[in-house]
Amino acid sequence: MNTAFYDEMTAADGQTREHYQAFQNWLSIIPPQYIAQKRTEADSAFHRVGITFAVYGEDRGQERMIPFDIIPRIIPAGEWSKIETGLTQRVRALNAFIHDVYHEHRIVKAGVIPAEHIFGNAQYRPEMQDINVPMNVYTHIAGIDIVRDGAGEYCVLEDNLRVPSGVSYMLENRKMMIRLFPELFGRYPVEPVDHYPDMLLDNLRSVAPNNVDDPVIVVLTPGAANSAYFEHAFLAQQMGVELVEGRDLFVHDKTLFMRTTRGPQRVDVIYRRIDDDFLDPLAFRADSMLGIPGLLSVYRAGRVTLANAIGGGVADDKSIYPFVPDMIKFYLGEEPLIANVQTFQCRRAAERDHVLAHLKDLVVKETHNSGGYGMLIGPAATKAEIEEFRTRILADPARYIAQPTLALSACPTYVDAGIAPRHIDLRPFVLSGRDVRIAPGGLTRVALRAGSLVVNSSQGGGTKDTWVVRDPAAA
Amino acid sequence: MLSRTADSVYWMSRYTERAENVARLLDVTYRMSLLPTTGVSGYWGAALSANGLDEAYQKKYGAFSAPNVVRYMVLDEDNPSSIRTCLRSARENAHAVRGAITSESWETLNATWLEMRKVTTSQLQGAALSEFFDWVKFRSHLSRGVTFGTSLRDEAFYFNRLGTFLERADNTARMLDVKYDPLAPEPSPGNEYYEWGALLRSVSAFEIYRRVYRDVITPERVAELLVLRADMPRSLRACMEEVHATLKIIANSQSAETERRAGELHAELHFGRIDTILASGLHEMLTDFLGRTADLGNRISADFLVP
16 A cells, blocks of 8 residues: 555654644653543543434444544644635536536536537436526535645545535534643644634525525435434534424425414425435436425526525536646646545546556546445456456446546544544535635544545545644644 | 414424323322222223223233333333333424424424433332423423424424423323222222322322312312313313413414314313302313313314415
């Protein structure tokens, strides 16, 4: 496995990086029992608050916690401002792209992206053609996954433009750190993130249908059995809006209503945490019990806003990802400020040959898939697994892309044996409405197994608090 | 507010209140079973029968015995009214609406459930048993207090109150009726004082009785205290006063008849006399009362919760 990863805390010469210096000093003077006690305290607090996710197929009441690591991931303000402008640019381009996909198809006509990548994509929704959405915003809430390469350069690994989750962990992790180690916040000027629900509410209000003065906003959840239910309830509560399920809503007279104790009440904006497929059984999956019959007709008439918009998934598929830098040039006339990870597209013969020749060094990903499933990590794979992927790629090359094995950066993490470096990524949450805004930081996910590069919570990942530190020299 | 949310808040508080009252009922039964009398198992049978659970119990456990009744009423998940089931249901309802209740309310119910999950039969014996019942009562007090101290006075708050007092009205009536249950041991003059005393203690009314009457304990006065006194917080009248007042606040276009029936029931308690009630039979009056609170429960569901 490639060991030339970027260490977040310690430089190549063994010196602690400047922005970790104060943390390192603190760590060296506190007794280990103190840390152990704080970790236990964090565990029981997370359980009591119920920051858990339901594990499908297990007994009722069996809810798991995503492990929380108490060593923060620290980002100096200078680095953050580059990430911030880069992501703002990227999300503006992605919004312009989705608008184009459902209007003039300029990018196809210009020959920048092949038509079949868009119109043959499972996430493409022909129902959206020529529908205008407020402010031309489609991806109101985006979670962009960023990693650092061996040289420490930030690059985008994946865009999540449908129903990205994890922001509640960003907020709860911070609350937990302040509660456990208030003294650390005296040493570091950490940018606060608690105002995220406020930003989100403001963002959702800004995209209400045109003629509505005081929009009624709701959060739409699949229900308490969903693995991200905690986050849905949390965000609704923090924004002070109703948390609804499909059965609480109904369409009457081209208007969307919710059933209340005082009769029907009109709904203007839905922050939906349900996939397109399940939104409206009349338009999409007829067997969906989660959706609202007739919702699409109200939506098409512009009488309700969905955040995120229907059909935005066309822009976050792995087959579209390689084209995002081209989109930035095409729509904004700018050079991308944050690069993509180098990506080989197997649909192109030359790139496919390269991939097949280097399977043991590459990460192969199936398009139309997420969460680390349908993926080959070459250096960690057995011969048999590699041969299986070779057969699969040859059978349907357009379904696969490949990337070099990333030497994801590593951050010190508490493990059974003490403190050891573990690989991390970062998911900032980008809000688009009247303007584009990002809460400083995001969710840092950490692969808790030694050497592992898979940070997904479903596969042994944990989380860390993420600090954007104003001026590390002052710490 | 959303009907589904109101439904969950209402049941959350009903289950919390029910858990408390089951603990109270078992506590009084336990105390009475310590009296030097024959037919002790009759008390345990009557405790189940008052809640309509005697048949289900007998199917599973056979004869009435203290350890089995305690197990059935505290830990058995097949029993819809066991303390464990109630606390789990309260927590699940809270979970379903955790966005609509305060974080403190949710954390209280969640922590109660996490503790409850650890309780095993070995902790439900002798002195530990009363300690456990006290714990259940105090978690319920805490939950109610946290809600009262942190909630916005919005509809969620009123549906919470409605659930609490309708459930309490039902439970107090059942506790009072236990003495009249056919399974209860024959009243013996020597035990009567202790039985009524235990009943008073189970609804935290022993000291109240002394303050109000400054006299010996008589069945007539105990009945008056628990049925008709407006200032006794667990009496039928006090509960119905809350239910009626709350229904007035949350009234909607179809709830007028429900409000009228609650008002009628409240008025009967308000203007009723204990000698009239005793003359026509306390047991009959309680049976009628339970039927009417059940009717109110159904009407509340239809008017507000599952329209």
